[in-house]
Every structure is written in structure tokens, then in C-alpha cells.
Amino acid sequence: MTRQQEASTPHVARGGPAHAVTRAVQHPARLRPAAPARPETARPDVAAAPAEQAAPPRRLLVLDGLRLAAALLVVAHHLVRGPWGVEPGSLFGPLAAVASFGWLGVNLFFLISGFVICLSSWGRGLGEFAVSRAVRLFPAYWVGVVLTTAVLAAWPALRGPLPAPESLVNLTMLQSGLGVTDQDWSYWSLGAELRFYLLFAIVVWLGVTCRRVVYFCTVWTLVAAFSTTWDQRWIDNMIVPEFAPYFVAGVALFLIHRFGANLLLWGLVGVNWLIALYRLQGYPALAHFHLDWWSVAAVVTGCFALLAAIALGAFQRVSWRWLTVAGALTYPLYLIHQAIGQTLILALRDRVPHWLLLAGIVALMLGVAWLVHRYVERPLGGRLKRSLTTSLAAVRRG
Template sequence: MTQSATAQEPAPLPEPESAAAPVPVPVQGAAPAPGAARPRLYVIDALRLCAALLVALHHYVGTWRVNQPHNLIWGRPSSDIFPNVFRVTSYGWIGVEIFFVISGFVICMSCWGRGPRDFFVSRVIRLYPAYWFGVLFTGAVLTLWPAVFKPPVSGRDMLFNLSMLQQGSHIADVDGVYWTLWSELRFYLVFLLVVAGGLTYRKVVVFCCAWGVAAALAPVAGLPALTLLADPDAAWYFIAGLALYLMHRFGQDMLLWGILGMSWLMAQSELAKRIDTVEHVSSWRGALLLYTVFLLFMVGVAVGLTDRLQWKWLATAGSLTYPFYLLHYAVGTDIIHYFRDAADPRLLVAAVIALMLALSYLVHRFVERPLSRLLKRGLTRSFARLGPAPSRRAAP
């Protein structure tokens, strides 16, 4: 990521169960009309898939190892092989930031009116089945056919990766893209505090402000625990997604525009840091332009301008996003490395993307869905032994 595609996100990236979003209420504080529902947000599936493809194209075409004279994927700088396409794909890394914003939007959507038990179960069954397969499959490929990436971890560290908590224990990821899951997990942890009390307009707004203050103070506070929970590198993207969902549910107001504006101001600084430290091949101006256009499009989604987009095939496409993201990097670059001299580079990239999408469908169909059903039954029975969950209803 599966459940509903209206609520799918990144990596990045799990989706909610509800297939339709509540009708937005123009008067702040009023509850949505009972039983009323907007059309399913298929556009969210389209955005997630586009973000995943952007990241993949960046890894395959739009980057190189700046400290080495030759690109280890192609044998020479990819900018020489794809001189025109490279200028665009060098910005593909911003797909991760797009994932984070969508995650904030859809997690808030999927949790509205639900308790912490449902939240926990939904996140486990969404995140872990495809991830477990990704760890084992990628580890096996890198062990048997090391090329661009040598086997990054020992057998015991690979097993620890199955917990998804390896970064918290300073253990290397089996695949480099897994770093985003650590940010997702921290977002779930802090947002669980709001879910436990029942989501309301007021509580989500307070959470956005409080988490934003923590994220702003963490870099100068010198408190590791605060930095760990505040996650200043990613928090503002999740906050933007939360504000956009409140616009979607309750309508626009000055406060929500203020939260969204502050998240944009803080995000532009984080984009600059990302470029300075990792993504040297792109510019701050270009990244900020792309991110701003995406946020404006999400505003259109929030206020209902895309509700008429009802292409049902996008639900299936969106379900491939999470396994595709988990599998595309290390395995895909290995394939390119081995076949780079036997095929046209453009056809090879297209073929690898098609292969990864096909593999992602198989993982979704034969790993995610059956394992998710099994986990959901087991966890539901386990929580039933704890007694009934406290009843609560969503309030404005």
C-alpha cells in the first residue's frame, strides 16, 4: 500500500479502509451530514502511483554517486545517457515528500470515528505483509547477485529488519528506501495519542500546532527524545496532509490555511537541506516549485475539484504502490546493472519498471491480501480477549 484506495498512501505508505470521504462542511465546527458521502477519491491512488514512479525514475535515471567517477548502475553518469530526461528525473526524489503529505491526509481520513485498536490493526496489516516479503526477497537477490549494492547486513540483522525498527537500533536497512518507514512509524506513534481520545476538528488542529512547535524546537533543543518523536525532517509534510484533510471534511478557514502556509514555509527549508546533503543533482527552486504545485493540487482535491475523476482501475493501480516502492530500488538497479550492455537504456528502464509493477501485483494479490486477512482475524480475536473497546463518536 489493502483496503480502500481512497485512503492509500506512501511507504511510504498505507491506506485507510473507507472508500468514500465525508462531505465537507462549510461552517467550521459542524459535523458532516449523517450518511452523506463524497465519491471515492481515486485521484489519491493516481497521486500515489505517480509519486512511486517519480522515485523509481530518480533512482534509475536521475542520480549518480557523486563521490565516484562512474555511475555504478550504468557504468557512466546517467546524465550522459539520458541528457534531457535526467533534468526532470533528478527531481524525482520529491515523490517521498509527496508520500508523506498524502499519508497525513489519508491516515486522518481512515481513523475518523475509530479507536486506537482499529488504528493499530489497520497499520499492522497494511505495513507488514508486503514489507516482510520485501526484506526477504531483496536480501536474497542481493546475496545471490550482488552488483550495485552488496549485501548490506548480516543474516541476524536481516531478521531484525523484519521488525521495521532497525533504524531505531542503528542497524542498516536491507534496502535504502526503507528509511521512510521509520518516519511513518513515528508519525503513527504520536498521532495515536489523538486517535485514543477520539478525532475532532479541534484536537487535530491542536495536534498540528503542538507537533509543529516540537518540530521547530527539536533542532536547537539538544534533546534526542524530542528529536526522535518530533521528526523535524518529515513532520511538516504530515502536518500539511492533516490540514488538507480537515479542509476536505470541514471546509476551508483561515486557521487551516495558516497551518498549511506554515508547513509550506518550513518544508521549503527542509527541501533545501535535502538537496544540500543528499540530492545534489537538483535545485532548491525547482524542488520548491514542484512541491508547491503538488500542494495546490491537493487543495483542489480537498475542496472537491477532482471528485469527478472516477476511473475505477486506479484503485488497482494504487494498490501496487507500496510493494512497488519496497521492491524497486535495490533489485531494480541490480537488473539494470546486469543488462545495461544488452539493451537500449530507455527500453531497459521501461522494462524494469514494468517488471517491478508486475511483481508488485503478484505480491499484493498473493502476499498482502491473504496475510492481511490472517493478521486481521488474529489481532481482532486477541483484542477481543481484552474486553470491549471504549465507545466514542467523532465530534467537531
């Protein structure tokens, strides 16, 4: 969608405000108070500088816990407000009201995704980036598609599986681009993630530096904002303008985490926060769940504030080992929870007390998610990584 190379930076008059912004992009450290130079921040504008190609920063365990919290919000939204046959509020009371906001867990996912992808891509080439994304996404996803298809076929209480051609093409994760229905409705968000990876791959191809990432964020913000008036559906399809503010803000917050805060980076976060709040008014969920804009905007603002606190180091000392397990459960849980969980609700809601059934389904989903991680993602992911790396090496030699 957006590629801005350093060579295309327009000339501006020296000393003026525009020149100051350009210098801020090229030297983010100049907007911070003077401090002893650190190796990774001394010259963030130099392409492929050794400091910028160093190993990525260490993993932030608090993000693993936050990802699981986001997944559980989505699970609550789909299961608490699932097909119980009566108004969920009469069964679950205040929990049903909280679950009405659970769809915002996906927005939080996108915010975290921008942060994590920028972190994990630092110092990697395009091939390594592509391999890491494939290994991360596909093993668990294939299991999710197969399990969901099997449950819908064997127990079509909710609906039957898609026709065979559509079920098979779901294995590619490209079904949204082909106009094919997702086997599990939650998979729609994976299409948005894939487009984000595709766009960020442009930066990885050029070489990830602070300056290039800032250019990327700036251009994506502007194109996503103006695309509304261009009436070009293919552009909207590529740049996901509805969710671009979350991805861009997450990337900018990672830059704050790695290089320190400055006015330019906070400006990117702030502008995208405001755009995100504006776009909330068009969400069908507000009318469907009788939510007012102010309450939804407050939740989104809280998500931005929480990730900003993480970027500023507020949770650096959090090192609980169970958070690694929490992060490992997140993706498989998301992939299997909706269609299978709602099928179980329809089949068992008249036989099992509602609280017990809800707790049992969530526990079952968490258990299956752990099994998928332990016996599919870990062994298959390692083999897939080795095979893809070998294949890339062969392609380069050719």
C-alpha cells in the first residue's frame, strides 16, 4: 500500500517548521532531553546500521498476558452472548453487560500486533520475516479449520460446514481475498492481520530502521484517513482503514519503547487514537448491543493507555513464568472458540446449568488450546521453519 523511501523525501527550507519535522523523523533523539547516547539510538536514521540490525529487544511477558486477556474478552463476547435461547442478561447478569464490549478485544489484538510485529522484525530480512509469520500462523490455524469443519459436519446444531471447495480454500487463509466465507466467523480478523504483514513487509524488504518505520506509519495514517473520500475499494481492501489506527499506534508505541518518547512519535499515537475514536461511531455493534459511543471510546482509550504504559516501561519487572503459557494459549484459543463453542451451547443448554456449561466450555477450549500448542505448534512449527529456511536458501542459490 504505502512505500516511502528515504530518497523521495521532499526538499524543505532550512529552519522552518517543516524542516524541523523532517529532522525529527531522521533523528528522533533530537526531540528528547539530552542523555548519554546508547548504541541502538545513536544514529537511528542510518539504513542498515549495525545497531539497528542487532537482535530484537527481549520479549515483554506482560504482552503475553494482555493477549490472553484480549482473547478471553472475545470468547466472553461470543459465548456469554451466544445462542442460549433467552436474553443473556437474564442468565449471566453483569457478565453479559461486560461481554457486550468483548468485541473490542479484537481492536486490542491489532494494537498489540503492531507493537509485536515491529519488535520481532527488527534485524530480520524479508525471508526471515516471512518464515516467522508462516510458522507462527499456519500450524495452529490448520488444526483450527479442520476441527471446526469436523464439529460442524458431525454436529450441525449451529450450521453445517461450508461446501468442500470453500472449506479447502479456508486452509490457505486467503479466503477473504477470494470472497469466501470463513469457516469460523472469528477468522475474519486474520485477513486484516495478513494485510498488515504484507504492508509491513515493504519496510522489512527495505531494511527496518527507525526512520523508515516512521515514514511507513505516517504514510499509512494519511492514506487510511483520505481513502474514505477516494471511493477506491481496492485501496480500502489493502489498507484496512477501519483498523489501521490500531496497527500504526502499536508500531509507534514500540518505537517509543525502543528509542524513547518524543513529540513526533506521540503525535502518531495521538492522531491514530483520535481517528480510532471517530471510526467507532460507525460500528454496528454499538446499535446492536445498545452501547453508547462514550463508553466504547473509554474502553478503546484504556487499551491505548495500557499499551502506552507498557511502552514506557511500567511493567518491565513483570516476569511471571505463567505469562509465557498464557501467550501460547491465545492464538489456538481464538481459532477454535466461536463455532465449536456455540455448537456446544446449542446442543447442551437444556441439559446442563448455564453457568456450569459456560465454565466447562471455556475450560475445554483452554485445554484444547494447550494441546494444540504442545503437540502441533511446537513440533510442527520447528519442522516447518527448518523446511522453509532450507527452501529459501535453495531459492537464493538459484
